[in-house]
Amino acid sequence: xxxxxxxxxxxxxxxxxxxxxxxxxxxxxxxxxxxxxxxxxxxxxxxxxxxxxxxxxxxxxxxxxxxxxxxxxxxxxxxxxxxxxxxxxxxxxxxxxxxxxxxxxxxxxxxxxxxxxxxxxxxxxxxxxxxxxxxxxxxxxxxxxxxxxxxxxxxxxxxxxxxxxxxxxxxxxxxxxxxxxxxxxxxxxxxxxxxxxxxxxxxxxxxxxxxxxxxxxxxxxxxxxxxxxxxxxxxxxxxxxxxxxxxxxxxxxxxxxxxxxxxxx
DNA sequence: AAAGCGAGCAACCGCTTCTAC
DNA sequence: CGTAGAAGCGGTTGCTCGCTT
Numbered sequence: 654x655x656x657x658x659x660x661x662x663x664x665x666x667x668x669x670x671x672x673x674x675x676x677x678x679x680x681x682x683x684x685x686x687x688x689x690x691x692x693x694x695x696x697x698x699x700x701x702x703x704x705x706x707x708x709x710x711x712x713x714x715x716x717x718x719x720x721x722x723x724x725x726x727x728x729x730x731x732x733x734x735x736x737x738x739x740x741x742x743x744x745x746x747x748x749x750x751x752x753x754x755x756x757x758x759x760x761x762x763x764x765x766x767x768x769x770x771x772x773x774x775x776x777x778x779x780x781x782x783x784x785x786x787x788x789x790x791x792x793x794x795x796x797x798x799x800x801x802x803x804x805x806x807x808x809x810x811x812x813x814x815x816x817x818x819x820x821x822x823x824x825x826x827x828x829x830x831x832x833x834x835x836x837x838x839x840x841x842x843x844x845x846x847x848x849x850x851x852x853x854x855x856x857x858x859x860x861x862x863x864x865x866x867x868x869x870x871x872x873x874x875x876x877x878x879x880x881x882x883x884x885x886x887x888x889x890x891x892x893x894x895x896x897x898x899x900x901x902x903x904x905x906x907x908x909x910x911x912x913x914x915x916x917x918x
Numbered sequence: 919a920a921a922g923c924g925a926g927c928a929a930c931c932g933c934t935t936c937t938a939c
Numbered sequence: 940c941g942t943a944g945a946a947g948c949g950g951t952t953g954c955t956c957g958c959t960t
Contacts, residue, residue, distance in 0.1 A: 669928070669954080691945065707946075708929065743948060755928080758949070763926050 666700045670709055674699055678706055679714050712753045719751030723760060731757060731765060 666674075681697035687710065690703035699706060712718075723731075727749055734745040742754035742761075749757065 667930075689945080703945085704931090704947095705929075711947095712928075740949065754948075759927055 664700060665702055667705070670713075674701065675709070675714060678710060682710055682714070708755075712755045717751055718753060720756070727752070728760075728765060731761065735761065735765075 670678075677697050677699055681693065685696075687693065687707070690707040693699075693703055694701045694706050697706070701709075730749060731745060734748055738744050740758075742758045746752055746754040746757050
């Protein structure tokens, strides 16, 4: 099968994202959602491939991302899940709200793997059969999810959902960093400048314009069907040069962009 | 103070899977 | 059913920063 290159090698930026690029991507996805990752950078005014935009949004800019040090509960959950699932980082991340697969993967390789080197795990659903349908997180994996949720390791007395458990039975974090509670009751590290800033930003917006969570343009676009967005304003209908809400204009009507510029990305 | 080194993390790459036609 | 395009995933790379010498 012919595979289209993920990146047009001519003129597309690579490497670390700049604060300006972050602002553009945040503003665009918050406003219009991720309707098409490949087309999105064109309309958002970004010289990036869609894949890069998606990764940046999913792993860094998305709201409610929990960053910083892992709690003991989180680490135990990762270890348990890794024993049962193997390197299925997205499936593991699904049990740790606020954590991304990339972050969990990094944490495993940098910290947990060394700590548990002495007892190598034998994943039940390891890499030996990559085509095994239960290995991937898909929209049709209800059977697997049922098994997963009923798995004794996962459905154990230790709740996999750190959100609630962190509050009801606070565990000492693996570091001495201070934590704060976000609007969705997640615990975040004080080092988490981006998330903390996002929280401040969201609160600022809420204070200015009422209930943030009832404002469709600003709710987490990942949980909003693109069908709800596109009929209102479908950027794909416009050519890049005539699309009416590029870059900073996207959020200016709400004073949102000015607040974004105050972030220390 | 400067160089070397290693850990941590952000981002890239290539592959698989999903979905629309 | 086959094909093509898009999305998602996991492995890997390479940069940054802090620590040590």
